[in-house]
Amino acid sequence: xxxxxxxxxxxxxxxxxxxxxxxxxxxxxxxxxxxxxxxxxxxxxxxxxxxxxxxxxxxxxxxxxxxxxxxxxxxxxxxxxxxxxxxxxxxxxxxxxxxxxxxxxxxxxxxxxxxxxxxxxxxxxxxxxxxxxxxxxxxxxxxxxxxxxxxxxxxxxxxxxxxxxxxxxxxxxxxxxxxxxxxxxxxxxxxxxxxxxxxxxxxxxxxxxxxxxxxxxxxxxxxxxxxxxxxxxxxxxxxxxxxxxxxxxxxxxxxxxxxxxxxxxxxxxxxxxxxxxxxxxxxxxxxxxxxxxxxxxxxxxxxxxxxxxxxxxxxxxxxxxxxxxxxxxxxxxxxxxxxxxxxxxxxxx
Ligand code: GLV
Ligand code: MG
Numbered sequence: 001x002x003x004x005x006x007x008x009x010x011x012x013x014x015x016x017x018x019x020x021x022x023x024x025x026x027x028x029x030x031x032x033x034x035x036x037x038x039x040x041x042x043x044x045x046x047x048x049x050x051x052x053x054x055x056x057x058x059x060x061x062x063x064x065x066x067x068x069x070x071x072x073x074x075x076x077x078x079x080x081x082x083x084x085x086x087x088x089x090x091x092x093x094x095x096x097x098x099x100x101x102x103x104x105x106x107x108x109x110x111x112x113x114x115x116x117x118x119x120x121x122x123x124x125x126x127x128x129x130x131x132x133x134x135x136x137x138x139x140x141x142x143x144x145x146x147x148x149x150x151x152x153x154x155x156x157x158x159x160x161x162x163x164x165x166x167x168x169x170x171x172x173x174x175x176x177x178x179x180x181x182x183x184x185x186x187x188x189x190x191x192x193x194x195x196x197x198x199x200x201x202x203x204x205x206x207x208x209x210x211x212x213x214x215x216x217x218x219x220x221x222x223x224x225x226x227x228x229x230x231x232x233x234x235x236x237x238x239x240x241x242x243x244x245x246x247x248x249x250x251x252x253x254x255x256x257x258x259x260x261x262x263x264x265x266x267x268x269x270x271x272x273x274x275x276x277x278x279x280x281x282x283x284x285x286x287x288x289x290x291x292x293x294x295x296x297x298x299x300x301x302x303x304x305x306x307x308x309x310x311x312x313x314x315x316x317x318x319x320x321x322x323x324x325x326x327x328x329x330x331x332x333x334x335x336x337x338x339x340x341x342x343x344x345x346x347x348x349x
Contacts, residue, residue, distance in 0.1 A: 016147050022150065027052050030053040030054075030272075032275055036067075036069040047280075056088075059121050060121070074111070075110050078114045104132075109139060109143045156179075159187075178273065179225065197248055204219065244269055245260065248272070254282060258282050262286050333349060
């Protein structure tokens with residue numbers, strides 16, 4: 001364990017000083033694209049203008065014989081595109097794969113000045129982050145970067161969940177964590193075959209009303225991901241980093257996707273992955289507070305004055321704790337309004 005002062009010292013001679021804070025930037029959706037796909041590549045400048053984060057994916061969903069083309073494609077796109085305020089991220093291959101070392105070396109030395117965050121899949125413990133931390137410092141020094149590239153871990157192995165608190169605290173480079181429900185389900189040997197979302201078999205049932213065990217018994221589908229998301233949110237917020245929901249694979253089911261995203265938003269996540277343009281608008285809608293919530297939050301904060309004591313608003317008691325929740329909502333609304341003139345007007349901020 002490094003001492004607290006050493007934590008903020010560069011891990012290689014000539015590497016940039018680690019960031020003491022993770023700056024909050026709008027992060028409602030991490031939009032994935034495959035840089036080996038020429039059609040998708042051509043759309044990147046247009047899509048980048050519509051999203052908070054655009055991510056060149058090198059890992060799963062990219063075929064083995066396309067791994068090098070994807071890496072090279074990302075270098076070309078990053079060099080040719082002005083991303084404006086949109087963050088550029090990449091998801092590298094897993095740490096046990098034959099491609100990951102070249103992913104790091106090529107991307108940091110060739111486009112490190114444009115990359116905000118590197119997403120690392122299948123993180124199992126703090127040791128994985130420590131490895132990436134030192135390697136990135138060495139490469140940043142070689143590339144002459146003046147700010148550190150941040151790291152985002154995917155929570156998608158049973159070991160990762162067991163160690164999520166130490167992963168979140170492993171380095172000042174840690175920017176956040178995403179739930180990866182597909183790999184996590186496989187790693188845990190869950191008996192599902194989906195990418196995120198619920199399952200009709202995972203339910204509770206009301207008690208029998210008579211002799212007949214089937215008649216009149218209502219069932220309620222339960223949330224497979226509640227425990228993991230809640231635990232991830234606590235691990236992230238306790239370490240001042242950002243939690244995200246990951247992928248929702250049923251692209252056609254925009255309704256259930258919205259439900260999954262909203263559950264994550266209400267539990268504290270700042271965004272989710274979008275795997276198709278249709279999910280961009282869902283994430284934008286869900287991860288931006290509603291104008292009604294913002295108006296209510298403003299009323300409470302104004303009525304509470306210095307934040308002490310209690311007031312009644314529409315028959316409900318408001319105090320320091322509800323005022324703090326309203327401030328969370330207002331801070332987010334403010335940060336989003338600064339980027340989005342439409343929201344600024346809707347929120348009347
Ligand atoms: C994402 O990578 C997942 O496995 O769900
Ligand atoms: Mg995965």
